Amino acid sequence: MxxxxxxxxxxxxxxxxxxxxxxxxxxxxxxxxxxxxxNIDSYMGKWYQHASYPSKIDLPSTCHNAExxxxxxGVILVGNSKTFYPSMKKKTIKGTLKQVPGENEGKFxxxxxxxxxxxxxxxxxxxxxxxxxxxxxxxxxNINNGKLTNTRYLWFLTRSEDLLLDTLDAxxxxxxxxxxxxxxxxxxxxxYKCNTTS
Numbered sequence: 001m002x003x004x005x006x007x008x009x010x011x012x013x014x015x016x017x018x019x020x021x022x023x024x025x026x027x028x029x030x031x032x033x034x035x036x037x038x039n040i041d042s043y044m045g046k047w048y049q050h051a052s053y054p055s056k057i058d059l060p061s062t063c064h065n066a067e068x069x070x071x072x073x074g075v076i077l078v079g080n081s082k083t084f085y086p087s088m089k090k091k092t093i094k095g096t097l098k099q100v101p102g103e104n105e106g107k108f109x110x111x112x113x114x115x116x117x118x119x120x121x122x123x124x125x126x127x128x129x130x131x132x133x134x135x136x137x138x139x140x141x142n143i144n145n146g147k148l149t150n151t152r153y154l155w156f157l158t159r160s161e162d163l164l165l166d167t168l169d170a171x172x173x174x175x176x177x178x179x180x181x182x183x184x185x186x187x188x189x190x191x192y193k194c195n196t197t198s
Contacts, residue, residue: 023053023151023152023182023185024149024150024151024152026147026148026149027149028148028150029122029139029140030178030180032124032126032139032178032181033126033177034106034124034125034126034137035105035106035125035128036103036104036105036106037104037105038099038104038105039130040070040099041070042130042131043068043125043130043134044068044069044070044076045067045068045159046065046066046067046068046159047067047068047159048065048157048158048159048160048191049065049066049155049157049189050156050158050163050168050188051155051156051186051187051188051189052153052154052156052186052187052189053153053154053185053187054185054187060085060086061082061083061085062082062083062189062190062191063081063082063090063190063191063194064080064081064082064189065080065082065161066078066079066080066081066157067079067081074098074099076096076097076108077094077096078094078096078097078110078112079092079093079094080092080093080094080095083194093112094112095110095111095112095113096110097110097111098111106125106128107122107125108122108124108125109123110122110123110138121138121140122140123136124136124137124138126175127174127177129170131159132159132160132164132167132170133156133157133158133159133167133170133171133174134156135157135171135175136155137152137153137154137181138152138154139151139152139153154175156168156171161191161194162191163188
């Protein structure tokens with residue numbers, strides 16, 4: 001299997017919905033199909049971000065990854081990490097992830113306490129095979145000048161720090177099932193030299 005190795009950083013943000021990679025839309029958030037019969041235990045562990053919608057602000061960071069740990073009370077601890085240029089220092093922020101009550105599907109609410117503000121944001125797993133890839137989607141509705149709009153987020157996650165071509169194909173096949181998801185804004189993220197900073 002062929003690897004995709006990236007040597008030029010494309011900047012992405014993984015932490016807060018207000019500042020991370022996003023795409024704007026009109027009206028309500030679309031109702032996107034998600035993973036059914038979701039297996040939380042199999043989803044736990046480490047994931048690497050390999051692509052997302054583009055960032056709206058330029059911060060010099062790379063090597064984005066997330067660690068998920070299931071607690072006995074059913075709450076999932078999330079540790080999101082990124083590495084800053086040029087110091088290559090790693091920063092981790094912790095939050096929680098809870099499955100939306102009802103159907104056993106890939107709909108969650110994620111919360112990262114930020115500046116004393118706790119805000120739950122949708123975290124939908126559209127598709128995953130648990131061992132190689134996951135497609136995560138989020139959407140937030142806003143009122144701008146009396147008009148209803150929405151802000152959309154998309155992440156490609158993989159278990160491997162090296163992005164394999166067949167994994168990338170699976171990711172694009174997954175979002176191709178939902179015409180509401182734009183593929184044109186997706187950009188690959190950078191994991192160059194990440195092995196030396198973890």
